[in-house]
Structures are given as structure tokens and as C-alpha cells.
Amino acid sequence: MIQIRSRIVAVSFAILLLLPTIDKLVGLSAWIQSTENRQPAPLPSFHFPHVRQFVVWFDQHYKENFGGRNALFYMYSRLKYKVLGQSPLPEKVVVGKEGWFYLGNSYNKVVDQHRGLVPLSDKEASQIAEHLTKRQQELAKQGIKFYVMIAPDSHTIYPEYLPDHLQQSNESSRLDVLKRAMVKTTVPFIDIRDTLLAAKRTHRVYYQTDTHWNDYGTLVGCVALLNRIRQDKPATPSVQQSDYHIKQWAGINGDLTRMLMLQDNVDEKIAYEIRPMHKLTSRETAVVPREKNPLPSHRFAGSGTDRLLFIGDSFSISMMQYLPAYFRESYFVRDGKLDDEAIHTEHPTILVLEIVERNISQLATF
Amino acid sequence: MLFSSAIFLFLFLPFFLIIYYLLPRYWLGIRWTNAFLFGASLLFYAWGEGQVVLVLLLSVCINFLAGWLVEKGQRRTGVLLSLIGSLSLLFYYKYANFLVNLLHGLAENLALSVADKLTLAPIALPIGISFYTFQGISYTLDIYWGRIRANRSFLDYGTYVAMFPHQIAGPIVRYADIAPELTDRSVNLEKFGIGAERFIIGMAKKVLLANTFASVADTIFNAPADSYPTETAWLGIIAYSLQIYFDFSGYSDMAIGLGKMVGFDFKENFNYPYIARSIQDFWRRWHISLSSWFRDYLYIPLGGNRGSKIRTYRNLLIVFAVTGLWHGASWNFIVWGLYHGLWLLVERAGLSKQLERVWPPIAHVYSLLIVLIGWVFFRAEDLTSALVYLQKMVGLGSVSRVAFPLNYFLNTEVCVSLLLGIILVTPVYHHFQVIWNRLLLRAVVLPAQITLNMIYVVVGLVGLFVLSVAYLAADSYNPFIYFRF
Numbered sequence: 001m002i003q004i005r006s007r008i009v010a011v012s013f014a015i016l017l018l019l020p021t022i023d024k025l026v027g028l029s030a031w032i033q034s035t036e037n038r039q040p041a042p043l044p045s046f047h048f049p050h051v052r053q054f055v056v057w058f059d060q061h062y063k064e065n066f067g068g069r070n071a072l073f074y075m076y077s078r079l080k081y082k083v084l085g086q087s088p089l090p091e092k093v094v095v096g097k098e099g100w101f102y103l104g105n106s107y108n109k110v111v112d113q114h115r116g117l118v119p120l121s122d123k124e125a126s127q128i129a130e131h132l133t134k135r136q137q138e139l140a141k142q143g144i145k146f147y148v149m150i151a152p153d154s155h156t157i158y159p160e161y162l163p164d165h166l167q168q169s170n171e172s173s174r175l176d177v178l179k180r181a182m183v184k185t186t187v188p189f190i191d192i193r194d195t196l197l198a199a200k201r202t203h204r205v206y207y208q209t210d211t212h213w214n215d216y217g218t219l220v221g222c223v224a225l226l227n228r229i230r231q232d233k234p235a236t237p238s239v240q241q242s243d244y245h246i247k248q249w250a251g252i253n254g255d256l257t258r259m260l261m262l263q264d265n266v267d268e269k270i271a272y273e274i275r276p277m278h279k280l281t282s283r284e285t286a287v288v289p290r291e292k293n294p295l296p297s298h299r300f301a302g303s304g305t306d307r308l309l310f311i312g313d314s315f316s317i318s319m320m321q322y323l324p325a326y327f328r329e330s331y332f333v334r335d336g337k338l339d340d341e342a343i344h345t346e347h348p349t350i351l352v353l354e355i356v357e358r359n360i361s362q363l364a365t366f
Numbered sequence: 367m368l369f370s371s372a373i374f375l376f377l378f379l380p381f382f383l384i385i386y387y388l389l390p391r392y393w394l395g396i397r398w399t400n401a402f403l404f405g406a407s408l409l410f411y412a413w414g415e416g417q418v419v420l421v422l423l424l425s426v427c428i429n430f431l432a433g434w435l436v437e438k439g440q441r442r443t444g445v446l447l448s449l450i451g452s453l454s455l456l457f458y459y460k461y462a463n464f465l466v467n468l469l470h471g472l473a474e475n476l477a478l479s480v481a482d483k484l485t486l487a488p489i490a491l492p493i494g495i496s497f498y499t500f501q502g503i504s505y506t507l508d509i510y511w512g513r514i515r516a517n518r519s520f521l522d523y524g525t526y527v528a529m530f531p532h533q534i535a536g537p538i539v540r541y542a543d544i545a546p547e548l549t550d551r552s553v554n555l556e557k558f559g560i561g562a563e564r565f566i567i568g569m570a571k572k573v574l575l576a577n578t579f580a581s582v583a584d585t586i587f588n589a590p591a592d593s594y595p596t597e598t599a600w601l602g603i604i605a606y607s608l609q610i611y612f613d614f615s616g617y618s619d620m621a622i623g624l625g626k627m628v629g630f631d632f633k634e635n636f637n638y639p640y641i642a643r644s645i646q647d648f649w650r651r652w653h654i655s656l657s658s659w660f661r662d663y664l665y666i667p668l669g670g671n672r673g674s675k676i677r678t679y680r681n682l683l684i685v686f687a688v689t690g691l692w693h694g695a696s697w698n699f700i701v702w703g704l705y706h707g708l709w710l711l712v713e714r715a716g717l718s719k720q721l722e723r724v725w726p727p728i729a730h731v732y733s734l735l736i737v738l739i740g741w742v743f744f745r746a747e748d749l750t751s752a753l754v755y756l757q758k759m760v761g762l763g764s765v766s767r768v769a770f771p772l773n774y775f776l777n778t779e780v781c782v783s784l785l786l787g788i789i790l791v792t793p794v795y796h797h798f799q800v801i802w803n804r805l806l807l808r809a810v811v812l813p814a815q816i817t818l819n820m821i822y823v824v825v826g827l828v829g830l831f832v833l834s835v836a837y838l839a840a841d842s843y844n845p846f847i848y849f850r851f
Contacts, residue, residue, distance in 0.1 A: 005806075005819040006559030012828050013562035017380040020372075036845040052416050059373055063842040066372045072832075072839035079836070084778040088840060103847075117593075117769050165774045169767070211847060259845040294849075314848065 023067030032070045035258045040064040077261045093256045099266065100161035101256040102154055103211045110358040114155040116169030125181035128364045133185045135338065135366060142343065144351050145232055149190040149225055150175060151213065151315035153357045154206040157196050175357050192224045204270040210254020215272045218318040219244060226326055229350060235305045237280055237326050247273045282324035295334040297342070300324030309346050311335055312354035319354070336362050367414045369620045370572050372838055382406050386628060387553065396549060400525040403628060410530040418492040422528060425455055429502030430523045436509045437516035448506035456499045459491055464695035494534040496692055498527050500659055505541040507663055514542045522548045531624035535617045537635035537655035544630050551629035561626030566831045568619025571612045573834040578783040579609035582775050587745055591754045593769040599758035601775060603738055606745045608787040611640065614653070640791040643729035644721050645709040645736055656692070660685050678714070683707045693744070698752060702743040709736055
């Protein structure tokens with residue numbers, strides 16, 4: 001009896017050990033693609049006497065490329081999410097309530113920031129404020145008006161869907177501390193948390209399955225920014241949400257579910273298609289590749305009088321749909337640093353720096 | 367190379383086994399098989415450790431020569447060579463930094479001018495050195511005491527010490543236990559299957575349970591003491607107790623399983639230590655190969671319990687201080703060893719008789735509590751952290767901001783793992799096997815037997831293996847929101 005079982009185990013185990021090699025040769029699980037958004041470690045070449053280096057690289061290569069790895073993660077991901085109701089990669093993505101997903105701690109400790117475990121000291125906030133004031137003065141000498149805009153994390157706008165054990169502390173958030181420091185300066189500091197919290201009563205403003213704001217949230221953010229700019233630059237065309245036709249639809253999965261390889265299982269319940277009803281239009285005139293940065297810049301022609309240089313992060317991608325219409329020229333750069341070259345080439349009259357809430361410490365080095 | 371890694375499971379192991387099984391034993395004899403096993407084991411070691419494999423080989427040479435000298439009549443020389451040679455290597459790699467730091471601290475406190483000169487660059491610890499050192503010493507001493515004859519073949523002896531199944535995490539296999547298999551062993555499909563089953567169970571213990579407990583224990587032990595409440599501290603030490611058991615016993619299971627696959631029968635290393643009814647009982651069940659090694663090669667030579675009570679107590683304390691030190695070069699391990707030694711003294715002094723009389727659950731709770739508290743010293747970064755942690759466990763110490771409440775950790779997976787862990791530290795799997803085999807005996811028709819076996823293998827073992835490997839795959843899965851160039 002036991003003999004039969006042992007023989008079955010022996011054969012099964014032998015097959016299991018060989019399966020990844022067979023899969024690599026035949027491509028049994030080739031239909032499951034990685035969603036890692038990176039190149040896996042390549043097969044290293046052997047150069048004597050660098051044996052140790054080869055071993056380390058080969059280890060990494062094999063770990064990331066063995067046959068069936070993606071299929072195994074596909075299975076693992078579903079087991080974790082569907083059976084255990086947990087995030088397959090909790091440090092990358094937090095699974096919230098009612099189909100909400102949030103960015104995890106591997107991105108600048110965003111969850112810990114939200115929970116108040118990584119407070120921003122008054123000293124740090126003052127240093128950032130001083131640095132931004134210095135930048136403002138440098139830019140003013142060149143005739144450029146400088147604005148700083150913070151795109152809130154989805155954790156801040158939709159905390160109610162976070163797991164109970166990750167709720168926000170009652171103490172001042174990092175952004176609150178920075179805002180208090182910025183109030184003492186003359187740098188226009190655009191904090192749109194309250195605007196978005198008010199807007200979410202009528203529309204969804206962030207994606208459930210993505211780390212970013214949706215098109216409606218983007219529009220709210222753009223309107224807030226433009227209204228602030230209009231205070232200094234009255235020639236900027238006026239903007240209202242009613243200028244846009246908003247249509248709701250069921251969206252597609254976002255970056256958070258893609259990271260977990262759950263893109264086929266979780267769909268965005270609410271997304272928006274937003275079209276302008278006014279005559280203000282814009283067109284993209286160039287996509288400019290950049291040195292040392294794989295992300296190109298985008299140039300637009302629009303209807304306003306000012307020239308906008310917009311330096312932002314991934315939250316600025318969707319802003320390119322609306323903002324260019326209000327400026328004669330716009331130039332969008334994906335970066336966290338002041339781009340001197342862009343200033344020389346674009347001659348902006350307005351420079352907007354947009355940064356997501358979890359990265360506000362980076363303002364100290366802008 | 368770890369047993370629970372893709373490169374071992376799907377590259378090294380299958381290709382090793384294919385060649386190992388295809389070697390024509392009848393034509394070439396066992397020597398060639400041993401040579402291949404020895405060579406593959408050195409490759410296995412060198413893959414992870416690089417040139418440090420030379421330390422392993424040096425240890426092998428020292429003890430092979432020592433055994434040969436003892437056999438040739440140069441008994442004292444042989445034993446001294448083994449003890450001084452092996453322990454010098456162990457001391458240099460494992461304890462030199464500890465001792466120099468100790469002397470440096472002492473000299474600084476005494477304001478001696480030599481303090482600045484008492485420094486030593488960190489020495490990398492060769493993996494498994496504690497295991498193969500003890501194996502070498504046991505080999506020489508067993509020859510010295512006339513228990514075994516020296517092996518005349520360096521290849522066979524090297525195979526015994528270096529073979530990859532027990533190379534890096536034990537168990538401490540004694541030469542006497544596997545000497546017959548070095549010269550004559552059988553490998554067949556059935557034994558391979560038994561080994562594979564044991565290996566899969568060990569891997570599941572390590573990957574599915576130990577790693578889950580590790581993430582809980584690591585988070586809590588690495589957190590500032592004022593960031594979690596008392597109940598979280600208890601969860602932390604319970605998780606660590608389960609982690610260390612499933613990790614270590616899982617590794618031993620994998621070693622025993624791999625041993626069977628290549629034709630060796632290693633002795634059991636764990637026997638459900640958490641069901642112990644005393645600390646004496648615990649040490650009969652925990653890391654058996656180590657505790658029996660210390661009993662046979664240190665405690666008994668010191669006089670064991672053959673002298674006065676005081677001498678017995680002294681011997682116990684020496685053995686357990688060394689046992690602690692064997693685990694690592696830090697005061698924490700020494701304190702942990704002495705702590706266990708002291709409880710053994712207390713039990714010898716009369717507590718064990720009381721424990722035999724009390725209601726068994728009380729004895730179990732007592733043993734678990736002592737062991738659990740001991741693990742705090744074992745796991746904490748230093749003695750101060752250990753004492754702070756123990757204070758947290760009894761409700762002392764402040765909490766400034768609760769970053770880690772109990773519910774932070776208690777997700778479905780952790781709860782299920784804790785439940786499984788608590789069940790599986792008891793012999794429930796053993797009882798399950800008995801019941802299952804009875805069920806097989808009742809299934810008189812062959813198809814029914816095959817069906818039951820298929821359920822056991824495919825649903826049980828294959829399922830466990832695939833699940834474990836899926837967890838390994840997830841460990842290497844590192845996605846980014848945007849393309850990482």
C-alpha cells in the first residue's frame with residue numbers, strides 16, 4: 001500500500017522538478033505574461049576570473065526567469081486575493097474595502113505616512129519652505145511665476161476604504177505641517193485636498209484600481225490650479241467644470257491591479273469620459289525625447305497668452321488633457337528637478353511644479 | 367544555495383539526481399557514486415559561499431588525518447589535531463570578532479591605551495561551519511573511544527562531511543550512523559518517493575508556515591518598543607517560536623528527505639518539542655542531533671551526573687553555556703543557554719518530580735512558557751532589547767503611538783497559519799498517517815487503493831509543493847507602476 005504511494009510520489013516529484021525546464025523549452029505557460037514593468041535579469045556571460053559575480057547574476061537571472069514563474073505568481077495572486085482576501089504583494093499594493101486598492105509602503109512608506117508614523121518635523125518643513133522660496137526668487141528674476149501644487153494620495157481622499165488597521169492618525173499629516181510652513185512664504189502653494197473631498201460627494205475623483213486620480217479628479221485639480229493662476233494672471237481664460245461634458249462609464253483596470261496580475265479579475269467600476277464644450281482647444285505639437293530620462297516631454301499649443309512650463313510626476317499625465325487649452329504654449333516635463341534647459345528653450349512665464357503628497361520631501365531638492 | 371530556492375529545486379537537484387541515478391553502480395562501484403556526490407556537494411557549497419569551500423575542505427582534511435593518526439596509534443596527537451584544528455577554524459570564523467569586541471570594550475572601560483589596537487575587521491561566517499566542525503570532532507573521538515574504525519578513503523569521508531543534504535543546516539550526522547551506507551547503499555523508486563514526500567513536507571513547513579510567522583515576528587521584533595502593546599509582544603514571541611520550529615524542523619525534514627533520495631538514512635532531529643512536559647523533555651525532543659552530541663562528547667566526558675550534585679550542576683551549566691554559544695557569538699545566546707541550563711538544574715533539584723505528578727496540561731504550559739521566554743533572548747538583537755521585550759510581555763513600558771496593534775497582523779493567512787502551526791506542533795500528522803493507512807487497508811479493491819493514494823499525492827503533496835513554489839515565485843516578483851528602465 002505504502003509502496004504504491006511512494007512510487008506515485010516519486011514519479012510526481014520527478015515530473016514537478018523537470019516541469020519548469022520543460023516549460024522553458026516548450027512554453028507551456030507562455031500565455032501568462034509578467035506585469036512587472038521591467039526587464040527581468042538577463043542571462044549573464046561568464047568571464048573568468050569573475051566567478052563570484054557570475055554566480056550572483058545567474059542566481060538572480062534564474063530566480064526571475066525559471067519556467068512557469070509567471071504562471072505560479074498568477075496562481076499565487078488569485079489565491080491570496082480571492083481565497084484569503086489579502087494583497088499578494090502587501091508592500092506594493094494594499095487591498096482595501098469594496099474593491100479599492102492603494103499603493104503600499106514600498107513607495108516612500110506611503111501607508112506609514114498616512115498613519116502618521118513618519119511625521120514631517122517643523123524643521124524639515126521650514127527647510128522645504130526656504131528652498132522653494134529661494135527657487136521662487138530665482139525664477140522671478142527671469143520673469144517666471146512659480147506655483148507648487150500637491151496631488152493628494154488616494155489614501156487621503158478615500159481613507160474610508162482602507163483596511164481598519166491602516167486608518168489615519170488624528171495628528172497633523174505631513175502635508176498639514178508643510179502647508180503651515182508654506183503659509184509663511186509668498187510661494188503659491190496649491191493644496192486641493194478639500195476641493196477633492198468636496199467633489200467626491202458628487203463624483204468619484206480617484207480610481208479604485210489605480211494609484212492616480214481619474215479624469216474627473218484631474219479636472220477638479222486643473223480647475224483649482226487655473227483659478228489660482230488667474231488670481232495673478234487675469235488674462236488666463238476662465239474655467240468652470242460646467243464647460244465640460246462629463247459622461248460616466250465602467251472603466252478598465254488600473255496600475256495597482258496590473259501589478260498584482262489581477263487585471264482580468266478586477267475592473268474599475270466608475271470612470272469618466274470628459275469632453276470640453278467650449279471653443280478652447282489645444283493640440284500637441286511635439287514629443288521631445290530627453291537625455292538621461294526615458295520619459296519624453298510634451299509640447300502643446302493652446303489658446304491663452306502665457307507660456308506654461310509644467311514639471312510634474314505621473315499625476316500630470318492626465319492633466320495634459322485640460323491645461324494646455326488655457327495657455328499659448330505648454331511644455332510638460334516628467335521630473336522632480338528644476339529643468340534649466342527647458343527654461344532656456346521654452347521661456348515660460350509660468351512654472352508649475354506638481355508633486356504627489358507622498359513625495360513632498362523631494363521638494364527640498366527641487 | 368538554499369533547498370527552498372528555484373535554482374536548487376529546478377536546476378541543481380533534477381540534474382544532480384538524473385546523473386546520480388544514471389551512474390552505472392555495478393560497473394563503477396560505489397566510489398564513483400560517492401565521488402560524484404562529493405563533487406556535487408562541493409559545487410553546491412561553493413555556489414553560495416565561493417572560496418570559503420576551502421574552509422570546509424580544510425576541516426575535512428584535518429579530521430580525516432586526525433582519524434587516521436588515532437587509528438595508527440598516535441591517539442593523543444590525532445585527538446589534539448582534531449580538537450585544536452577544527453575548533454580553531456570554528457573559533458576564528460565564528461567567535462574572533464565577538465572576543466575582540468569584548469576585549470575592546472573591557473579595555474575602553476578600564477581606560478587602557480591598547481583599546482584602539484583591539485579591533486578586527488568583520489569576518490564572514492562560513493555557512494554550516496558549526497555543523498561540519500562537530501561532525502569532524504565526533505568522528506575522531508568515536509575512533510579514539512573505539513566505537514568506529516577510521517575510514518581509509520578520503521573520498522568516502524569527504525562525502526560524509528560535505529554531502530549537501532545535511533551540509534548547511536544539519537542535522538549533525540554521525541559517521542557511525544551512516545558508515546555502512548557509504549560503502550553500500552541502495553537507491554530505488556520507493557525510497558526516492560519516501561524521501562520526496564519528506565522533502566515536500568519540509569519545504570511546505572519552511573515556505574508556507576515558517577516564512578509567514580517570520581514576517582510577523584520580524585516586524586514586531588524590529589519595531590520600536592513603544593510602538594506596540596502587550597498583546598502584540600505576545601503574538602511576536604508566539605510567531606517566533608513557531609517560526610524557528612517550522613523553519614528548523616522543515617529544513618531537517620528536507621535534509622532527511624534528500625538523504626533518502628540518495629540512499630542515506632539520517633536520524634530524526636525533532637520530536638514535537640512543543641508538547642514537552644518539562645525542559646528536560648524539551649531537550650530530548652529539540653534539535654536531537656545537537657543535544658545528543660553535547661551529551662556524548664561534552665557532558666559525559668565532563669563526568670555527566672556520575673559525581674556529586676554540585677559537579678552535575680556544574681557540568682550542566684557548562685554544557686548549556688556552550689550550547690548557547692554554539693548557536694551564535696553573542697551574549698544573548700549564552701544567556702539563552704544558561705537560562706535553559708538553570709531550569710534543568712531546578713528540575714533536577716526536584717521540580718521534575720512535581721511535574722510528573724501535576725495535571726499534564728499544567729506541565730505543558732510550564733514548559734511552553736519557559737521555552738517561549740527563552741526564545742526572547744534568542745531572537746532579540748541584544749540583551750537590552752530582550753529585557754525591554756520581556757517587560758512589554760508583562761505589560762510594563764510605555765506606548766507612545768500604537769503603530770502595530772494586534773489586528774495589524776491578524777489577517778486570514780496569519781490566523782490560518784497560527785491555527786495550523788499550533789495544530790502541527792502536536793503529533794496530529796502522525797495520527798493522520800495512521801488513520802489514512804488504516805483506510806487504505808480497508809480499501810480491498812486495487813482501484814480504490816490507487817484512488818486514495820492519488821488523492822493523498824496529487825491533492826496533498828503535489829498541492830503543497832506547487833503552493834510552496836508559488837510562494838517562492840511571488841518572492842521574486844517585483845512589479846513597478848511604470849516601466850523600470
